[in-house]
Amino acid sequence: xxxxxxxxxxxxxxxxxxxxxxxxxxxxxxxxxxxxxxxxxxxxxxxxxxxxxxxxxxxxxxxxxxxxxxxxxxxxxxxxxxxxxxxxxxxxxxxxxxxxxxxxxxxxxxxxxxxxxxxxxxxxxxxxxxxxxxxxxxxxxxxxxxxxxxxxxxxxxxxxxxxxxxxxxxxxxxxxxxxxxxxxxxxxxxxxxxxxxxxxxxxxxxxxxxxxxxxxxxxxxxxxxxxxxxxxxxxxxxxxxxxxxxxxxxxxxxxxxxxxxxxxxxxxxxxxxxxxxxxxxxxxxxxxxxxxxxxxxxxxxxxxxxxxxxxxxxxxxxxxxxxxxxxxxxxxxxxxxxxxxxxxxxxxxxxxxxxxxxxxxxxxxxxxxxxxxxxxxxxxxxxxxxxxxxxxxxxxxxxxxxxxxxxxxxxxxxxxxxxxxxxxxxxxxxxxx
Amino acid sequence: xxxxxxxxxxxxxxxxxxxxxxxxxxxxxxxxxxxxxxxxxxxxxxxxxxxxxxxxxxxxxxxxxxxxxxxxxxxxxxxxxxxxxxxxxxxxxxxxxxxxxxxxxxxxxxxxxxxxxxxxxxxxxxxxxxxxxxxxxxxxxxxxxxxxxxxxxxxxxxxxxxxxxxxxxxxxxxxxxxxxxxxxxxxxxxxxxxxxxxxxxxxxxxxxxxxxxxxxxxxxxxxxxxxxxxxxxxxxxxxxxxxxxxxxxxxxxxxxxxxxxxxxxxxxxxxxxxxxxxxxxxxxxxxxxxxx
Numbered sequence: 001x002x003x004x005x006x007x008x009x010x011x012x013x014x015x016x017x018x019x020x021x022x023x024x025x026x027x028x029x030x031x032x033x034x035x036x037x038x039x040x041x042x043x044x045x046x047x048x049x050x051x052x053x054x055x056x057x058x059x060x061x062x063x064x065x066x067x068x069x070x071x072x073x074x075x076x077x078x079x080x081x082x083x084x085x086x087x088x089x090x091x092x093x094x095x096x097x098x099x100x101x102x103x104x105x106x107x108x109x110x111x112x113x114x115x116x117x118x119x120x121x122x123x124x125x126x127x128x129x130x131x132x133x134x135x136x137x138x139x140x141x142x143x144x145x146x147x148x149x150x151x152x153x154x155x156x157x158x159x160x161x162x163x164x165x166x167x168x169x170x171x172x173x174x175x176x177x178x179x180x181x182x183x184x185x186x187x188x189x190x191x192x193x194x195x196x197x198x199x200x201x202x203x204x205x206x207x208x209x210x211x212x213x214x215x216x217x218x219x220x221x222x223x224x225x226x227x228x229x230x231x232x233x234x235x236x237x238x239x240x241x242x243x244x245x246x247x248x249x250x251x252x253x254x255x256x257x258x259x260x261x262x263x264x265x266x267x268x269x270x271x272x273x274x275x276x277x278x279x280x281x282x283x284x285x286x287x288x289x290x291x292x293x294x295x296x297x298x299x300x301x302x303x304x305x306x307x308x309x310x311x312x313x314x315x316x317x318x319x320x321x322x323x324x325x326x327x328x329x330x331x332x333x334x335x336x337x338x339x340x341x342x343x344x345x346x347x348x349x350x351x352x353x354x355x356x357x358x359x360x361x362x363x364x365x366x367x368x369x370x371x372x373x374x375x376x377x378x379x380x381x382x383x384x385x386x387x388x389x390x391x392x393x394x395x396x397x398x399x400x401x402x403x404x405x406x407x408x409x410x411x412x413x414x415x416x417x418x419x420x421x422x423x424x425x426x427x428x429x430x431x432x433x
Numbered sequence: 434x435x436x437x438x439x440x441x442x443x444x445x446x447x448x449x450x451x452x453x454x455x456x457x458x459x460x461x462x463x464x465x466x467x468x469x470x471x472x473x474x475x476x477x478x479x480x481x482x483x484x485x486x487x488x489x490x491x492x493x494x495x496x497x498x499x500x501x502x503x504x505x506x507x508x509x510x511x512x513x514x515x516x517x518x519x520x521x522x523x524x525x526x527x528x529x530x531x532x533x534x535x536x537x538x539x540x541x542x543x544x545x546x547x548x549x550x551x552x553x554x555x556x557x558x559x560x561x562x563x564x565x566x567x568x569x570x571x572x573x574x575x576x577x578x579x580x581x582x583x584x585x586x587x588x589x590x591x592x593x594x595x596x597x598x599x600x601x602x603x604x605x606x607x608x609x610x611x612x613x614x615x616x617x618x619x620x621x622x623x624x625x626x627x628x629x630x631x632x633x634x635x636x637x638x639x640x641x642x643x644x645x646x647x648x649x650x651x652x653x654x655x656x657x658x659x660x661x662x663x664x665x666x667x668x669x670x671x672x673x674x675x676x677x678x679x680x681x682x683x684x685x686x687x688x689x690x691x692x693x694x695x696x697x698x699x700x701x702x703x704x705x706x707x708x709x710x711x712x713x714x715x716x717x718x719x720x721x722x723x724x725x
Contacts, residue, residue, distance in 0.1 A: 044644070051644045064643075067650070092664035093578075095657045100581040103588040151641050215580060222577040369602060 001037060002075075003056040003313070005047060008040035008131030008300065011258045012293030013285075014310055015040070015053075016127055018109055019065050022251025023053040024310065025288040026069060029242050030080045037313040040299040042131045045326070065251075069244050082243050090237045094245045097223065097236065101245075104216040105252040107152050108266055113255070114148035118262040130296045133318055139330050156208065213269035220249070221274040242284075250284045257281055488522065490514060491529035491553075492540045495616065499528045504725055506612050506697065508594065508687040510540040513559050515683035517542075518724050520569045530617065560680065572679045579673070579681060582665055585658040586684050592639060593655030593704055594688060596648055599635035603700040611698070656707040663711035670720065678721055689718040 004027055006020035015021045027036055047054035047061045054063040055071060062071040073081040086094060113124045128141045223236060235242045236249065256266050257278065271278050290309025302312040318326075332338050456464070492510035494503065505511045505526070517524055524542065534541050536555040543553050544562070554562050564571055573579045598609050605628070614627045639646050662685060666672055672681045691697060692704045693715065699705065708714060 049645065064647075064650070066654070088664055092661040095661040096578070096582045096585055096665075099589050099654075099658065100584040103584045147641070219577045219581050 002031070002035060003037055003039055005039045005041045005052055005054045005056060005315075007052055008042040009294045009296050009298070010127035010131065011123075011255075011260075012295075013254060013258070014038070014289050014294050014299070016124075016131070017052065018106065018252040018255045020053040020251070021254060022065050022248045023055075023068055025250045025284075026065070026072075026082070026244060026247035028288045028310070029247055030072060030082050031076075033311060037311045038299075039313050039315050040131065040296075041315040043133075043136060043315075043318070045329075065248065082241070082247070085241065086237060086243060090243075093223075093237060094243055097220075097245050098248050100216075100219070101248055101252050104212075105256060107155060108212060108216065109252065109255050110148035110152045111155070112261070112266040113258075114145050115152055116261075116263050116265075120145060122262050131300070135323065135327055135330075139326070155212065209265060209269065213266070213273060217270055217274040217277060221277045224276050224280055246284060247288075250281055250288055253277070253281045254285045257285075488524035488542055488545050489527050490517065490524045490540055490542045491527045491533060493530065493613070494526060494528045496528060499526050502526060502725065504690055504694075504722075505540075506691065507539065508591075508691060509538070509556065511690065512683050512687035513540050513542075513556055515678075515686050515721065515724070516560070516680050517563060519678040519683060519721075520563055520567050522563060522566055570679070572673070572675075572681060576673050578665070582662065583681065583684060585661060586688065589654045589658040590688050592642070593651045594692075595635045595639060596646065596651050597699075597702070597704055599632050600639075600646065600648075601701060604702075605632065607698050607700045652703050652707070655704055659708055659711055659714065663714050666713050666717060668713070671717075678724075682717070682721060685714070686718060686721045689714055690722060693718055 004023065006015045006024060007017040008015065010016035013021060014024050024038065027038075041052075044050045044052050046052075047056070047063055049061065049063040051063040053065065053068065054061055055068050057075070062068050069081075069083075073084075078084060083091070083094060112119060114120050125141050125145075128144075129137050132140060224234070234240075235246045237243045237245060253270070256270055258264075259267055261267065292309070294308075294310075298308060299312050301314055302308065490513065492505040492514055493507035494505045494510070497503075498505070502525075505514055514526065529539060531537055531539055533539075534555070535553050538556065540559075541553045541555050542559060542562070560571070563569060597604055599605055609631065610624075610628060613631060614624050617627065618624055636646070639651075670676075671678045672685065673679075678686075689708060692702065692708055
């Protein structure tokens with residue numbers, strides 16, 4: 001029995017994460033229903049690669065969509081393989097369109113669910129709260145939020161992010177306050193007032209969003225309508241059988257199609273730019289995930305009485321030691337030097353484990369890398385240590401600590417104090433200079 | 434007595450105040466000697482007078498490479514260098530680095546006939562400029578697969594390239610250090626800092642897309658990408674069956690040439706082995722190399 005571990009349900013979909021949805025869709029299309037179970041564990045640390053989606057078979061773990069597809073092919077001896085019958089040209093299209101969807105849809109999803117402030121605050125973040133357990137509720141969503149912002153930074157659409165605008169406004173406000181104290185001639189005229197800035201960026205946004213969405217939806221729409229026929233039953237590549245591309249498309253684009261967001265620009269863009277694609281994704285979504293909306297409670301505590309389209313199994317509730325480890329890990333990863341030590345240890349153990357799948361040379365390089373960065377680390381600790389010692393020495397020589405010593409010793413014998421204080425001062429002045 | 438005393442008093446007070454603010458005599462004597470010589474102002478740089486008036490493309494390259502118009506060793510630069518050659522625009526290449534660019538990234542071009550003042554054209558506007566100059570086609574519009582297959586190059590193959598060049602330590606020391614780090618400075622401390630920055634930048638870029646860097650995965654994906662590109666090219670001379678090379682060919686060439694180029698001095702070239710499996714891509718690269 002294969003266990004597929006994913007992020008839990010949200011927005012009536014079986015998972016909140018596009019790649020997890022794609023993997024679930026692939027399973028429903030390729031694997032018989034009694035051969036797998038779906039676990040909404042919502043915790044990447046269940047898998048040794050620290051990623052979801054992940055498939056568990058006994059002690060073997062495989063993560064990421066592409067690897068899972070490969071693993072299913074090997075595991076079933078070629079039986080559970082949607083791409084087995086593709087011709088040469090279709091195979092090339094499959095690779096290219098898969099890469100296209102993952103590369104172009106992910107930033108849009110990031111923008112829609114995470115960077116757009118209203119959506120993140122009122123919908124994405126509460127959705128995570130419903131599927132995560134304490135303390136992950138407080139740790140994971142901000143992490144994902146930051147990662148999504150980093151991924152979409154280069155698109156220059158941060159003005160969808162109200163927090164960023166607020167920051168900007170505050171800066172301008174404080175500049176204005178400061179301006180009150182400085183003679184008028186010395187201030188440069190502010191380039192934009194807040195309202196003009198907002199007005200301008202929202203128009204710029206509109207153009208950018210238009211361009212970005214057109215870039216992804218138009219080729220896909222054209223692919224579906226290329227033979228000029230009503231593809232009511234068709235799939236992307238072949239007419240009668242789905243491929244891994246269809247699974248990937250339904251995963252990523254059904255997230256884009258989430259209708260009831262506060263600010264549903266992505267949904268609107270997709271509907272208006274690609275009506276055929278929208279109909280196709282809606283149809284395939286029903287085929288893969290069932291008609292009924294999926295709620296977190298359905299996935300977290302499935303009862304045998306309510307039949308579901310997907311083979312849910314309740315995830316294990318985290319035990320106390322597990323919660324402790326999570327907290328410890330978070331604290332450790334947030335502490336500067338400790339964090340580096342941990343990364344090194346992880347790389348090293350990965351390089352040295354026999355079944356890591358790395359060639360001998362690669363593991364050699366990796367462990368060399370780990371060793372090298374370890375010595376870097378020791379060096380930086382030594383530098384910091386030396387700096388601290390120098391600072392303390394300086395403070396003592398200046399007399400910050402000596403005065404404390406005076407106070408403490410003042411209670412003791414007067415003579416003792418004088419001798420001691422003088423000695424310390426001499427000793428330290430030697431050190432300090 | 435009183436007037437004398439008052440006088441004496443009155444004369445000493447300003448003197449003291451004067452003492453505090455005035456420069457002590459020995460130091461004043463030293464400063465009186467400056468400036469020792471006033472030199473005439475420098476001439477304008479010789480280059481700006483004698484340089485050719487043609488279009489100038491600023492790319493990563495070395496001096497001899499620039500003189501002979503050889504391919505740049507940076508895929509982004511090579512892409513535009515090749516594209517401008519293919520559409521038939523004359524230009525000279527100038528060795529440069531990111532700090533020289535108005536956008537912070539190479540390549541950029543200064544046209545011989547400036548459009549709207551003496552502006553440099555950054556790489557994302559180069560195609561538009563070229564279309565206005567020589568009225569070539571905007572190839573993205575001709576085939577909807579252009580963007581789709583281009584995503585193979587700017588995600589899959591680029592990721593594998595970043596890994597191979599920057600994160601594979603042997604390759605980094607043999608190739609990237611020689612090409613990017615060593616020409617910029619001779620100071621070994623600055624060199625090691627620059628190297629660390631380069632590697633860190635590549636690592637951050639890869640970690641944006643996944644939780645950890647799986648080298649095998651990156652290489653396998655790049656191999657698949659080559660396979661798809663090879664199928665797309667099939668027996669044609671150029672991509673999309675066009676009679677002459679264009680932007681997509683330039684984009685493919687930018688990677689295939691650098692991966693297959695012996696002069697790069699790769700220590701470990703898994704990408705090259707994967708690429709050599711596809712005979713038509715290798716020939717495509719050789720065909721395009723004749724333009725240089």
